[in-house]
Amino acid sequence: MKIYRSIQAFRKEHIPHPVITFGSFDGVHRGHAFIFEKMAEYAQSINGETIVTTFHPHPRKVIYPNDKSMKLLTPIDEKIALLQKLNIDHLLIIPFSIEFSQMSPKEYIESFIIRYYKPHTVMIGYDHRFGLNRSGDINTLRMYQDEGEFLVTELPQKKIESMKISSTRIRQALNNKNVSEANKLLGYSYRLKGQVIHGKKIGGQIGFKTANIAINDPDKLIPGTGIYAAWVYVHGQKYQGMLYIGTKPSVPSDGEIAIEVHLFDFNKDIYHEEIIIELVAFVRKDATFESLEELTQNIQADQEKTLKILDGEKADIQS
Numbered sequence: 338m339k340i341y342r343s344i345q346a347f348r349k350e351h352i353p354h355p356v357i358t359f360g361s362f363d364g365v366h367r368g369h370a371f372i373f374e375k376m377a378e379y380a381q382s383i384n385g386e387t388i389v390t391t392f393h394p395h396p397r398k399v400i401y402p403n404d405k406s407m408k409l410l411t412p413i414d415e416k417i418a419l420l421q422k423l424n425i426d427h428l429l430i431i432p433f434s435i436e437f438s439q440m441s442p443k444e445y446i447e448s449f450i451i452r453y454y455k456p457h458t459v460m461i462g463y464d465h466r467f468g469l470n471r472s473g474d475i476n477t478l479r480m481y482q483d484e485g486e487f488l489v490t491e492l493p494q495k496k497i498e499s500m501k502i503s504s505t506r507i508r509q510a511l512n513n514k515n516v517s518e519a520n521k522l523l524g525y526s527y528r529l530k531g532q533v534i535h536g537k538k539i540g541g542q543i544g545f546k547t548a549n550i551a552i553n554d555p556d557k558l559i560p561g562t563g564i565y566a567a568w569v570y571v572h573g574q575k576y577q578g579m580l581y582i583g584t585k586p587s588v589p590s591d592g593e594i595a596i597e598v599h600l601f602d603f604n605k606d607i608y609h610e611e612i613i614i615e616l617v618a619f620v621r622k623d624a625t626f627e628s629l630e631e632l633t634q635n636i637q638a639d640q641e642k643t644l645k646i647l648d649g650e651k652a653d654i655q656s
């Protein structure tokens with residue numbers, strides 16, 4: 338997959354029979370993967386190449402800069418890494434701006450799509466919208482087919498177990514701690530990447546050391562508070578773990594959301610290392626306990642449940 342970070346870089350390319358699509362593609366979920374698969378099949382049949390265009394920063398971040406509640410499933414680097422795996426020939430990342438967002442659908446089609454891509458075919462999902470106030474849709478594109486000498490193909494909505502797949506729905510599922518649903522719709526396990534930082538060192542006292550994680554991207558969506566079964570990658574090595582997300586109401590704390598993970602069968606110093614946590618399933622809600630003993634007993638119970646979940650996953654993979 339060739340990556341271009343501006344339209345200028347992309348213009349120099351001569352791409353045969355471009356088959357193109359556009360979108361935010363936050364999460365690169367199974368609905369998105371379905372589109373890329375159909376594009377690749379079709380491009381092959383006409384000796385063409387696929388071009389996926391996405392926008393950075395995410396359009397909603399640019400249009401509503403004060404809305405800090407809008408979080409993303411995939412910051413740009415994660416999005417690129419996921420797209421790399423999906424048989425796409427060219428990825429164009431358009432720097433999104435207010436100016437870009439002001440284009441009417443007509444301008445968008447004429448001075449952007451036709452001018453820069455000269456597409457053979459535009460393939461988009463059933464509900465795609467573009468241009469100022471999202472007022473352009475597949476019918477608008479169809480009106481320009483003759484003028485622009487391109488074809489328009491509408492792709493049907495892909496569902497999983499009769500569930501609608503959308504980035505919005507996956508964000509909601511994660512906010513509601515429904516990791517299983519989110520993972521099903523994503524087609525992979527939702528992950529958090531971050532650096533191990535120093536905590537309050539209480540973990541050692543209660544027999545459960547935790548790696549405290551700082552997530553570098555402020556826009557990354559952190560799932561709802563609670564305890565989760567997780568796989569943890571340290572230096573490429575995979576460990577079983579239990580993840581805690583919460584304000585630690587049982588111990589003296591600053592009230593900030595902490596992200597900590599206890600790794601099973603692990604006793605190394607990993608301060609400042611980068612680790613990846615793959616969420617598997619929700620175990621229980623965050624709770625306030627009266628004593629460290631009670632907290633410890635509950636974490637022991639979490640351990641049992643978590644190991645059962647993760648051992649079950651291993652068995653699934655082997656069978």
Ligand SMILES: Cc1cc2nc3c(=O)[nH]c(=O)nc-3n(C[C@H](O)[C@H](O)[C@H](O)COP(=O)(O)O)c2cc1C
Pocket residue numbers: 536537538539540541545547549564579580581584585586587588597598599622623624625626632636639
């Ligand atoms: C599996 C697990 C479950 C936890 N559950 C709770 C909880 O219900 N309530 C709470 O206040 N803290 C909970 N914690 C957080 C502990 O309070 C925290 O790990 C401990 O205070 C150590 O913090 P430190 O790493 O800053 O030393 C949990 C931690 C883990 C690993």
Ligand SMILES: Nc1ncnc2c1ncn2[C@@H]1O[C@H](COP(=O)(O)OP(=O)(O)OP(=O)(O)O)[C@@H](O)[C@H]1O
Pocket residue numbers: 359360361362363367368369371372460461462463464465492493494495496501502503504505506
């Ligand atoms: N489940 C799906 N099946 C088929 N196409 C889809 C599906 N979900 C999204 N698309 C299409 O993928 C393209 C990019 O979608 P985009 O990322 O903007 O939307 P989304 O995943 O529905 O996110 P949001 O929930 O934020 O609207 C669009 O053409 C859209 O119609």
